[in-house]
Amino acid sequence: MKHSISSLVDEGDALTAVWRGGERTALPYLWLRDNCGCGECRVGQTTEKRFHVFQVAADLRPQRAAVERAGRDDEAIAVTWSDGHRTRFRSSEIHALIGRPQREMEYWDCRFQPxxxxxxxxxxxxxxxxxxxxxxxxxxxxxxxxxxxxxxxxxxxxxxxxxxxxxxxxxxxxxxxxxxxxxxxxxxxxxxxxxxxxxxxxxxxxxxxxxxxxxxxxxxxxxxxxxxxxxxxxxxxxxxxxxxxxxxxxxxxxxxxxxxxxxxxxxxxxxxxxxxxxxxxxxxxxxxxxxxxxxxxxxxxxxxxxxxxxxxxxxxxxxxxxxxxxxxxxxxxxxxxxxxxxxxxxxxxxxxxxxxxxxxxxxxxxxxxxx
Ligand SMILES: [Fe+2]
Ligand SMILES: [Zn+2]
Known part of the structure; x- marks a missing residue:
């Protein structure tokens, strides 16, 4: 498994994922809930978001959070929220969202020819x-x-x-x-x-x-x-x-x-x-x-x-x-x-x-x- 989480730490307003290498990533509760990919939270036809953040309490908390296996070589964070809703988020998907998007630009001067x-x-x-x-x-x-x-x-x-x-x-x-x-x-x-x-x-x-x-x-x-x-x-x-x-x-x-x-x-x-x-x-x-x-x-x-x-x-x-x-x-x-x-x-x-x-x-x- 390429990106694996060794533990989850509850910080009061975020779950912190501790990756196997020791790197830590804070996942604010509302961010996790907002990005839920379940059928209830998405428009089935388009995968667009259907859930609106105002629909949950601003101080929403997880009741339970654990790392589970997901498929052959991935795992997921599984959260059950205080209102009973369940969210699963793959570790690989979370990892892909850590980096900042890079702008690939090459600057040039008078020596440039298009x-x-x-x-x-x-x-x-x-x-x-x-x-x-x-x-x-x-x-x-x-x-x-x-x-x-x-x-x-x-x-x-x-x-x-x-x-x-x-x-x-x-x-x-x-x-x-x-x-x-x-x-x-x-x-x-x-x-x-x-x-x-x-x-x-x-x-x-x-x-x-x-x-x-x-x-x-x-x-x-x-x-x-x-x-x-x-x-x-x-x-x-x-x-x-x-x-x-x-x-x-x-x-x-x-x-x-x-x-x-x-x-x-x-x-x-x-x-x-x-x-x-x-x-x-x-x-x-x-x-x-x-x-x-x-x-x-x-x-x-x-x-x-x-x-x-x-x-x-x-x-x-x-x-x-x-x-x-x-x-x-x-x-x-x-x-x-x-x-x-x-x-x-x-x-x-x-x-x-x-x-x-x-x-x-x-x-x-x-x-x-x-x-
Ligand atoms: Fe011009
Ligand atoms: Zn959902």
Whole structure:
């Protein structure tokens, strides 16, 4: 038996499992009761939880608890509660819940080149799709090559990446030099690294940039791993990192027809303190109200972040040719381009997706045994 419990100690509000190696794990009573897997506590059809924690007393206690054999090579904690309900929980399942989920990310700098995958194989081969998604979750950027150059080809990605995330403006955005365009992307100017739609409270979390035509000199693509940059800043200047997490910054994108506005910090953390989103878009940033008490310190931090993002050392560069698509984990990877130097035709289309849906596809491929 791989994970075996040698004894259970009643602590008053938790049972502590003492594993054979001596390691101890506290199992709060309400946690044990809440996760009961019995037929009464679950929806039979779906295995979803049916039990609600309010249905038992807050001071629920076990009447009896013991370790029993469960099958050939597992055992279970068997609890009879003070209200008579019985819960059995396998030791192996409890052990699997001890560790913290790991984030498998590889940070990168200017030496990075996104891995290239064949467009047709990404769509037709589950193995290639899984390889791409694993790479995408690790590095946040991949390139698809040999894709069609017809407009709206990005619609085909839906089968692998989930539904298109629409925003106001177009469903699939056309980026060409356009004197009537509403953003810097419609000019021939260089575009510094940024993520799109910082003017949304939840900006799209995946972006596909599909080059249809690129007969222009200049306009090379550049990408930045903003998580790596922010991680460096956090180590070097923790007090500046703190400002970037704390100060809400307004962003706005508007056209004649539509307008989007959102306020959020440049660095957003999850509850464990991991960076989960960088919101960085100089061209769409609006003045921070002067009533913001941390304004001076924020600007020192923002200056530092801006310098790091715009440093050559952070920017991976490559040329996106016609028929190539850059996929970017858009809460992490910033994109930009060098200035367009000639009047040659250049047509890029942007489509947005959601990171959860891309991850979901990998989970489904694994669960259904397709890979
Ligand atoms: Fe953009
Ligand atoms: Zn139950």
């Amino acid at each position: 891995r290239r995958f064949d467009y047709g194989r990404f769509l037709s081969s589950d193995r290639t799709a899984a390889d791409l998604i694993e790479e995408f979750l690790r590095t946040g950027a991949c390139v698809l090559i040999d894709a069609p150059t017809a407009p709206d080809t990005a619609e085909q990605l839906v089968s692998r990446m989930g539904p298109i995330r629409e925003v106001v403006f177009e469903r699939i955005h056309n980026v060409t030099v356009d004197p009537a365009g509403y953003s810097i992307a419609h000019t021939d100017l260089a575009i510094a690294p940024h993520n799109d739609f910082t003017s949304y409270l939840w900006p799209p979390s995946v972006q596909a940039l599909h080059m249809l035509t690129n007969e222009c000199d200049g306009g090379d693509s550049l990408i930045v791993d903003a998580f790596a940059v922010v991680d460096g800043l956090r180590r070097d200047r923790p007090e500046r990192f703190e400002e970037l997490c704390a100060v809400p910054v307004p962003f706005r994108l508007f056209s004649e027809k539509d307008e989007s506005c959102a306020v959020g910090p440049m660095v957003e953390l999850d509850v464990e303190g991991n960076v989960r989103m960088v919101r960085f878009n100089t061209q769409q940033m609006q003045p921070i109200p002067l009533s913001q008490p941390r304004l001076r310190d924020f600007y020192a931090a923002y200056h530092d972040l801006s310098a790091r993002i715009n440093a050559d050392a952070a920017q991976a560069r490559f040329r996106l040719e016609a028929g190539q698509l850059l996929l970017a984990a858009a809460h992490r990877v910033l994109h930009g381009r060098t200035a367009l130097r000639s009047r040659g035709r250049r047509h890029l289309q942007d489509a947005y997706f959601e990171h959860d849906n891309v991850r979901n596809h990998l989970t489904v491929l694994r669960r259904t045994g397709r890979i």
